[in-house]
Amino acid sequence: MSRPTIAGVARAAGVSVASVSRVLNGLPATEEMVERVQRAVQELGYVPDARARSLKVGRTFQLTLAVADVGNPVYVTMMRAVEEVVSAAGYRLVVTTTGPDVVDEVALVRGMARGYADGLLISPIRVDEDLVKSIRECEVPVVVAGNVPAKAGVDTVRANSPKGMLLALEHLVARGRNRIAFLNGPADTVPGAARAKGFADALKAHGLEPIAVAEATDFTFAAGRTAAPDLLTAGGFDAVVCANDLLAVGLMHELAAVGLEVPGDVAVVGMDDSELAEQCFPTLTSVNLGSAERGRRAAELLLARIEDNDRTPRRIVVQPSLSIRRSTP
Amino acid sequence: MSRPTIAGVARAAGVSVASVSRVLNGLPATEEMVERVQRAVQELGYVPDARARSLKVGRTFQLTLAVADVGNPVYVTMMRAVEEVVSAAGYRLVVTTTGPDVVDEVALVRGMARGYADGLLISPIRVDEDLVKSIRECEVPVVVAGNVPAKAGVDTVRANSPKGMLLALEHLVARGRNRIAFLNGPADTVPGAARAKGFADALKAHGLEPIAVAEATDFTFAAGRTAAPDLLTAGGFDAVVCANDLLAVGLMHELAAVGLEVPGDVAVVGMDDSELAEQCFPTLTSVNLGSAERGRRAAELLLARIEDNDRTPRRIVVQPSLSIRRSTP
DNA sequence: GTCGGTCCTGTAAACGATTACAAGAACGAT
């Protein structure tokens, strides 16, 4: 004997399927009707089928969250925030890892047309024409956590990393460091490009010259370690700003390996202010780019757009703050 | 104009819906038929609707992964492994956070009856009668990553933490440490209980007495820090084994705060061998309980059971190894 | 008593795919 369907419940309760459906969805019905249906549901252990329901109402009550790397703690923070908002609204979360390639992102966005989810929240790290086009044409609502041209016509929530860079530099300068190096992630990514420009501008604003700049091949711990020697051979710096926390922690390991003290010899500032920043040692001063808030607001925008797809796209910028810890003097 | 349906494609191609469906599913058809259908699909940009397909074929091609805390890096490792296996098999992954309460887990398992996913991979941290019952009665295949009574009649993949404890102690003793303390997570959880027993047995096997034991309220970094003073006031140890990496890192911070050197004054061993173990400083010697392999094998079992629900349940045990790093002498 | 309005309930038509079944075409063998 297989799962009972709504027809079985109707039969058991001696009413029509429509009445069962109505009771289950809280539409008006007599006391007695509600009672009979609920008893039948109870007895048979009936649970409505999500697949059939989705087909009929055109909604799956699922949302997709697409990130490049689940191992990056900043996405964990974001995911937590998103999950909280969407599950409170009765949605499930489908988490997808896109990897570093833009073609996979495009394929994902196109695939949303299958309708297995009611919306997409994507945090792309590389953006090209194709991606923008696929987002604009996407069958379901999309919200981008990150930077994408306005012509994509889509809600976005992004960080203000130039401002974040300024905060980092101000802090370092205030603590007497002015020979500042920069460890970036890949410059051909959206965050990489933004941070490179932010760093250059912020330095200029303080009338400083860059001492050394290195570029890791990825925003990962391993890539941070690998890229560290590029900075070390250049040398001459008393502080390093890193494009994210993983890179910063990777760098700190290499600094320790060559006997440089943090923050004594070199101050280190990370970005993202992820959980890792307080778990590493010394604890990491980090620019809080508001990942939790970005996640929360992006999720809210997505829910709002699902309710009303005609609202004009909003572009929210979340302001950064600086979490000062022990890696800076 | 809204999304084209299979009927639209059929009309455009001048064939029947059945033929379109057949071509799309690779069933035999003439050269010309294939050609016409594909052109129409191309022209209209038709994408089959996953909701309708699910209803008809009774499959959603989604699997649910339920973990207690996405912030725990061990789950990240596991999730990576699971995602790799299931996406290779054409499934999407729905990630759900259950939190520390068993009632939420039970609700989740019961909710699977809605049929929004074809299977469930759950890693429960507290297990009670209700949970076992709900798992046994679950409408869709379930695989448990963790320890659950055989009577649940379900595939399981679990770690061998007693053996892992032995590895940790052997290592410490070999390095001359024999005043060994233990920082556990909540003892009323499955891993907590297993590790407590494992620790006691392993100590006995080496003819040692426990120096101090503390119990954190959670398997988190913060709980590790909070529980650390319980050990510190007891004192008298030259090594601490921790029930997971987060607790170990939390402890190391507190050790540093009171001026104790790792590994000079105190050796620290973690468990899980998560990414955090090589990111923290000093890098953490950690018992590798095979989270990646557990994830992989659990996913494989789930896929196998979806194919054939009558196979007899398997109970796989993954053997641990020790990753030696700098937190032990 | 009749009429018009509210309610509540049931019947049946969707939603968009897959697939059992039947019918027609093509072809070789007799």
Next chain:
DNA sequence: ATCGTTCTTGTAATCGTTTACAGGACCGAC
């Protein structure tokens, strides 16, 4: 030329819900 096979295609039922529509009961007002 006829028959039987095989291969391809179309018709229509089906999956399990929701919901538009219509029918019937009930009630109050005239």
